[in-house]
Amino acid sequence: MSKQNTHSLVVTKSTLSRLPLYYSFVSRLQTEGVSHVSSALIAQHLNLNPVLVRKDLAGVSSVEGKPRTGFEVTQLVKDISNYLGYNKLDEAILVGVGSLGRILLTNTEFENFGLKIVVGFDKDTNLWGIQLGDKHILPMEKMESLVQRLGIRIGIITVPDDQAQAVCDQMVKCGIKAIWNFAFVPLKVPENILVKNENLPSSLAVLSHQLAKSMASQSKQ
Amino acid sequence: MSKQNTHSLVVTKSTLSRLPLYYSFVSRLQTEGVSHVSSALIAQHLNLNPVLVRKDLAGVSSVEGKPRTGFEVTQLVKDISNYLGYNKLDEAILVGVGSLGRILLTNTEFENFGLKIVVGFDKDTNLWGIQLGDKHILPMEKMESLVQRLGIRIGIITVPDDQAQAVCDQMVKCGIKAIWNFAFVPLKVPENILVKNENLPSSLAVLSHQLAKSMASQSKQ
DNA sequence: TAGATTGTTAATCGATTAACAATC
DNA sequence: TAGATTGTTAATCGATTAACAATC
Numbered sequence: 220m221s222k223q224n225t226h227s228l229v230v231t232k233s234t235l236s237r238l239p240l241y242y243s244f245v246s247r248l249q250t251e252g253v254s255h256v257s258s259a260l261i262a263q264h265l266n267l268n269p270v271l272v273r274k275d276l277a278g279v280s281s282v283e284g285k286p287r288t289g290f291e292v293t294q295l296v297k298d299i300s301n302y303l304g305y306n307k308l309d310e311a312i313l314v315g316v317g318s319l320g321r322i323l324l325t326n327t328e329f330e331n332f333g334l335k336i337v338v339g340f341d342k343d344t345n346l347w348g349i350q351l352g353d354k355h356i357l358p359m360e361k362m363e364s365l366v367q368r369l370g371i372r373i374g375i376i377t378v379p380d381d382q383a384q385a386v387c388d389q390m391v392k393c394g395i396k397a398i399w400n401f402a403f404v405p406l407k408v409p410e411n412i413l414v415k416n417e418n419l420p421s422s423l424a425v426l427s428h429q430l431a432k433s434m435a436s437q438s439k440q
Numbered sequence: 441m442s443k444q445n446t447h448s449l450v451v452t453k454s455t456l457s458r459l460p461l462y463y464s465f466v467s468r469l470q471t472e473g474v475s476h477v478s479s480a481l482i483a484q485h486l487n488l489n490p491v492l493v494r495k496d497l498a499g500v501s502s503v504e505g506k507p508r509t510g511f512e513v514t515q516l517v518k519d520i521s522n523y524l525g526y527n528k529l530d531e532a533i534l535v536g537v538g539s540l541g542r543i544l545l546t547n548t549e550f551e552n553f554g555l556k557i558v559v560g561f562d563k564d565t566n567l568w569g570i571q572l573g574d575k576h577i578l579p580m581e582k583m584e585s586l587v588q589r590l591g592i593r594i595g596i597i598t599v600p601d602d603q604a605q606a607v608c609d610q611m612v613k614c615g616i617k618a619i620w621n622f623a624f625v626p627l628k629v630p631e632n633i634l635v636k637n638e639n640l641p642s643s644l645a646v647l648s649h650q651l652a653k654s655m656a657s658q659s660k661q
Numbered sequence: 662t663a664g665a666t667t668g669t670t671a672a673t674c675g676a677t678t679a680a681c682a683a684t685c
Numbered sequence: 686t687a688g689a690t691t692g693t694t695a696a697t698c699g700a701t702t703a704a705c706a707a708t709c
Contacts, residue, residue: 478689478691479691480689480690490690494690494692494693495693504691504692505691506691507689507691507692508688508689508691509689509690509691510689510690510691511691
């Protein structure tokens with residue numbers, strides 16, 4: 220009997236960001252033929268608290284873990300995959316076919332994580348009509364009709380910083396609902412539009428500051 | 441009189457990740473010749489709470505903001521830049537000169553954020569000796585002597601997932617203290633080594649799940 | 662049975678926001 | 686002066702961890 224997931228409320232943003240890590244580890248166990256896994260093992264592998272892992276899994280697993288034996292690996296892989304929508308692909312467009320855009324466009328890896336980038340857009344006329352992998356590059360003017368025809372809701376921005384807002388505006392006008400932004404600028408969007416920023420300078424600031432602190436504390440002793 | 445920054449404790453990880461955003465906005469104001477800025481304006485631009493901005497700035501600014509006039513732009517740029525170490529470059533090595541590695545290696549943008557990647561390593565013999573921008577590519581065996589000679593403490597991992605742990609181990613052996621990891625695998629490191637993971641699947645999970653939720657709630661009405 | 666492991670309730674911790682007095 | 690804006694203290698919110706009873 221599959222458990223009714225009544226409290227899906229407990230799956231927060233931070234839980235959500237850990238789920239792909241669980242998925243990756245547990246599906247590796249699956250290919251290795253391991254049948255069960257405990258929260259303690261997952262936690263140890265990902266450097267997390269076992270209680271946290273159990274709470275996270277409680278929110279997505281259709282079956283409870285069993286005392287003494289832990290979680291059934293095959294079921295867990297299915298449940299996480301299901302929860303994250305890894306089985307049904309979300310389609311996306313990408314705008315800005317520079318070096319980063321090319322990587323994202325040609326890397327089919329994302330299809331394992333539920334995202335299929337179907338086409339790239341660029342304002343550079345030289346790129347129009349060419350193919351990267353099996354992805355076509357189209358002029359910006361084609362965006363609206365394509366997005367509407369395919370009902371695409373996700374847009375990826377990989378243009379230079381100073382063009383990001385204009386591209387964002389165009390995406391919103393075309394009907395895009397969620398934007399994955401690789402430019403280092405805050406985007407202004409209407410309330411109902413989602414934005415996820417990928418901010419390397421922010422990551423770097425955290426890392427290098429931690430480093431400076433740890434060096435200081437070590438030289439102090 | 442410069443304020444003694446006694447409570448630098450208040451600068452948390454999340455504050456740290458917002459500082460580059462403040463910096464980017466405020467230094468743009470500076471180039472535009474704006475002399476003062478209020479926490480409200482910064483907050484509005486970045487979609488944050490003004491109180492949060494004031495608290496963040498209190499932790500890094502050498503001078504208090506003035507009621508009615510706000511913060512002096514030039515001073516603020518200096519202070520944030522100083523706090524984040526954007527004036528003195530941290531040197532780093534990069535391992536894995538694939539498509540992503542190339543981008544990071546050739547993008548001098550990071551030097552504005554205090555990081556200078558000095559050299560790339562790869563196990564592919566065809567890459568040895570070539571230059572990308574002004575960065576040489578060296579064989580892995582040269583890592584230890586170079587890291588030690590230059591006293592480098594930051595390593596960037598851009599190899600395929602299944603090689604990341606081995607590269608990480610080698611970095612640690614060479615004396616690297618902080619690792620910026622672009623592979624989607626958890627790295628095992630000794631206690632005193634810092635790791636910052638750049639996890640696209642985690643970001644994606646958050647975005648696409650929010651999207652699914654928002655679509656569901658809209659169709660419900 | 663005994664003990665490993667679960668799920669849940671309560672406590673703690675940390676970050677954000679609200680309230681407000683101070684002041685240019 | 687009046688009012689915009691600051692910095693700080695207290696309240697709230699959210700996420701993690703500790704404690705513990707339940708159970709295979």
